[in-house]
Amino acid sequence: MTYEMTELNRESRMGGLGTETTDREVRRIDLSDFENRRSEIADELWSAATDIGFFQVVNHGIDIGEVRKAFAATENFFALPDEVKARYPLKKGFNSGWESMSQVRPSIGTPDQKESYQVTRPHMGDLWPTDDELEGFRETILDFEARCWGVAMALLSCFADKLGFERDFFAKAHDPSVTSYQSTLRLLHYFPLAPDADVAGMWRAGAHTDFDCLTLLFQRDGQGGLQLCPGKEMETQEWTSVEPAEEAITCNIGDMLMRWSDDVLPSNFHRVKSPGLNDYRGPRYSLAFFAQANRDIMIEGPAGKYPPITAEDYLYQRVNANFAR
Numbered sequence: 130m131t132y133e134m135t136e137l138n139r140e141s142r143m144g145g146l147g148t149e150t151t152d153r154e155v156r157r158i159d160l161s162d163f164e165n166r167r168s169e170i171a172d173e174l175w176s177a178a179t180d181i182g183f184f185q186v187v188n189h190g191i192d193i194g195e196v197r198k199a200f201a202a203t204e205n206f207f208a209l210p211d212e213v214k215a216r217y218p219l220k221k222g223f224n225s226g227w228e229s230m231s232q233v234r235p236s237i238g239t240p241d242q243k244e245s246y247q248v249t250r251p252h253m254g255d256l257w258p259t260d261d262e263l264e265g266f267r268e269t270i271l272d273f274e275a276r277c278w279g280v281a282m283a284l285l286s287c288f289a290d291k292l293g294f295e296r297d298f299f300a301k302a303h304d305p306s307v308t309s310y311q312s313t314l315r316l317l318h319y320f321p322l323a324p325d326a327d328v329a330g331m332w333r334a335g336a337h338t339d340f341d342c343l344t345l346l347f348q349r350d351g352q353g354g355l356q357l358c359p360g361k362e363m364e365t366q367e368w369t370s371v372e373p374a375e376e377a378i379t380c381n382i383g384d385m386l387m388r389w390s391d392d393v394l395p396s397n398f399h400r401v402k403s404p405g406l407n408d409y410r411g412p413r414y415s416l417a418f419f420a421q422a423n424r425d426i427m428i429e430g431p432a433g434k435y436p437p438i439t440a441e442d443y444l445y446q447r448v449n450a451n452f453a454r
Contacts, residue, residue, distance in 0.1 A: 147366025161188035171287035223252040277418035319413035328403035341383035348373035391430035
């Protein structure tokens with residue numbers, strides 16, 4: 130399965146405003162007492178994921194103080210002068226380092242109004258700010274990345290149960306101890322807007338799907354803008370806003386898991402809209418963890434709908450379909 134013009138055409142149709150609806154529930158799933166409630170939690174996750182591909186989890190095991198610490202480190206990084214951040218430029222093909230206003234979505238054809246810093250463990254090398262620039266930054270971010278991995282693997286173990294794989298199937302496929310590891314923690318800063326700025330035709334992040342297995346998104350209270358649009362509404366583009374909540378992780382299925390599930394689990398469109406005149410217009414920060422199988426792992430669904438492909442080749446095809454134009 131390659132991603133050529135069909136996939137590009139699908140996403141390129143998603144650039145319009147569409148309409149907004151509240152008649153869609155982004156379910157909130159409680160992960161407390163996880164091992165004893167695993168079957169119940171797995172049923173809830175599966176139901177939400179097969180419905181709209183999005184859900185939120187609470188009581189997920191990451192202390193709110195750790196989340197705030199990671200956000201503080203993120204804000205401190207983006208407060209550095211651009212000339213300092215430019216010492217740690219994005220390594221193309223390795224999803225590591227800093228970039229600004231460089232991501233152009235096929236859906237809109239203009240750069241997302243943001244900057245980001247990607248952390249992919251095996252490829253960081255000299256991409257970390259020094260302690261003189263940001264004391265303790267590396268340790269804080271790596272610790273948070275590991276905590277995200279743990280939550281993602283717990284959730285994916287439930288999907289493994291439902292798909293008929295071994296429970297630790299996805300944990301083995303996302304092994305962080307080897308050089309083929311390619312899961313990524315992305316720190317994001319969406320730029321503030323002047324009170325009277327015209328945002329017509331401007332998007333903080335254009336409509337897209339994620340390329341990974343599972344995305345965990347951390348948002349701050351009051352810094353909204355994330356909207357989702359399940360594929361069944363693609364032609365009419367009915368968007369639903371996802372309310373940010375500090376205690377909740379917003380999760381979505383990515384293209385890789387959709388393929389791994391033989392398309393049973395949908396990877397759906399989402400975007401970050403620019404704020405209206407009466408909305409909060411200050412800076413928006415978020416943290417996204419992308420669980421992407423290690424490069425050498427073979428992706429093959431239980432029903433064999435698609436031919437086997439390595440995670441490296443899959444992502445190469447998927448990224449090139451969107452950005453190598």
